[in-house]
Amino acid sequence: MVTAKSHKPVLDRETMALRCAKEFQNDWIVNLGVGMPTLCSNFVPEGRTVIFHSENGVIGYGPIATKENLDLHLVNAGGQYVTLLPFASIVHHADAFGIIRSGRIDACVLGAYEVAENGDFANWKVAGKRGGGIGGAMDLAICAQRIFIIMEHTTRDGKPRLLRQCTLPVTAKGVVKMVFTDLGVFEIGSHGFVLKEIAPGWTPEEVQLLTETKLTVHPNLAEVTL
């Protein structure tokens, strides 16, 4: 469940996705962003049905397709070839976003460059570039019932991504509920980030050192559980 990164092991991508997916409740409609979030579809908790929604109108997709069951007419929003579950249906793009804007998405999992302690986040444009990639993120960010972020705790240069305020252009303001990083699980409350679960072998002080803003440690802090 851990990979050796820098001096100390951190949670790997699958573990972060697995932990995030534990939040999915039975019959939730869930949208997964490109990258790490797509891994969550592999980790739906036993005994629960999750309805995965994709911006391109696929409702109820199942596991990622293999060479054997690949259908060239069927991708999810990340461009991955997927399979359909028996209850699946297809709509066009405007209806797919009608589902989003009308508040029917119970949870949306997105990647991010930065998350601020007030729930703002930035994931569409990096510094020094003219172009940006929005896709469906702005519609989802402001309309989904819950925004979960999966990202590495720091940048490649070791700079914090959990910040007092975003430095990059925001995707939406005040919407992030939970953040899953390679160092732990964080809730955003009225006083900023609350460290709820921590990666094995790490102390809250060590996580604080890699976080720009003041962390509140949950009274029942636990190791990340799967």
Next chain:
Amino acid sequence: MQSKLYDSMDAAVTDIQDGASIMFGGFGGPGSPYNLITALHRQGAKNLIGISNGAGGQRPHDLSILIASRRVRRMLCAFTAPTHTSRPSAFSDLYEKGEIEAELMPQGTLAERIRSAGTGIPAFFTPASVDTELAEGKEHRVFNGRTYVLEEALSADYAFVRAWKADKFGNLIFRRSQRNFNPLMAMAARCTIVEVEEPILEVGSLDPDQIHTPGIFVHRIVHIPPPPEGILDTPRDV
């Protein structure tokens, strides 16, 4: 009734003039009108305005061939950067250098602007992009305590669409995620041109209840010839 059937992709795009605005259907491969794009590339029209979810990627025959050959002046899309920074596109190279114009918008806003044009709605309010730099300078309004931004309908001279099945009247059926923007664009353009995967059927062959896009929105239909002349869907690495 005037025939909508065209013998070739080239014949179906031959009259497109410099400066035309064109909607391109497709999302991540499925439903992308590769054959019409390559025909338009051969035809040579330039100074074009493109409307599409993305601005072309790494697939052969996608929008990148028009953009790399400088036929497109301006793109309206939901991505002006590549999804993976390590994989720049013809568009992102030009855009970073300031050599192509673009209007970036949320994907749901793009879809709804197109739907609005096709359904006679001049503008609508959406919460997407509120509090972001994309909403700066736009009209805002509060409904039931929530803030929305005004977005206007988006039409075009042409729509390039790819469908699974069609009859000679232009009634269309899409398969799986091939549908995406295609039915919306078919309704929003003054001339909708469709490349069709299956052989084009006689009128009456399709069940009216199963038709996604009524033929009244379709002006030209061309059957995709078998390869190597025709371009079928190409799988990415799996």
